[in-house]
Amino acid sequence: MERAPKKFEDYLKQVEEAVKGLESGKLGLEESLEKYESGMKALKQCYSILDQAEKKIQLLVKEKDGGLTAKDFQPESKAPKKAKPLEPAKEEKDAELPF
Numbered sequence: 001m002e003r004a005p006k007k008f009e010d011y012l013k014q015v016e017e018a019v020k021g022l023e024s025g026k027l028g029l030e031e032s033l034e035k036y037e038s039g040m041k042a043l044k045q046c047y048s049i050l051d052q053a054e055k056k057i058q059l060l061v062k063e064k065d066g067g068l069t070a071k072d073f074q075p076e077s078k079a080p081k082k083a084k085p086l087e088p089a090k091e092e093k094d095a096e097l098p099f
C-alpha cells in the first residue's frame with residue numbers, strides 16, 4: 001500500500017510544531033536537537049515544493065495584436081533587498097557622547 005506524498009501544508013505543520021516545541025523551553029537537549037533536525041528537514045521540503053510550484057507558474061501576456069500568450073513566470077531576484085540604514089533619532093544626533 002503506497003502512501004500519498006505529503007503536501008506543503010503537512011511539512012509546514014511539522015515546522016510549526018518543531019518551533020513551538022523549541023520555544024516552549026520544556027524540552028531537554030536531545031529532544032531539542034531532534035525537533036530542530038526534523039523541523040529543518042521539513043523546512044527544506046517546503047522550499048523544494050515551493051520551487052517546483054514556482055517553475056509551473058505561467059503568466060498570460062497580452063500581445064500587441066490582442067492575443068494572449070503563456071510565458072513562464074520569472075520571479076524577481078531571490079536575494080533579499082538591502083534595507084537602508086536607520087538614521088539616529090534627533091536627540092541622539094545632538095547628544096554628547098559619554099566618552
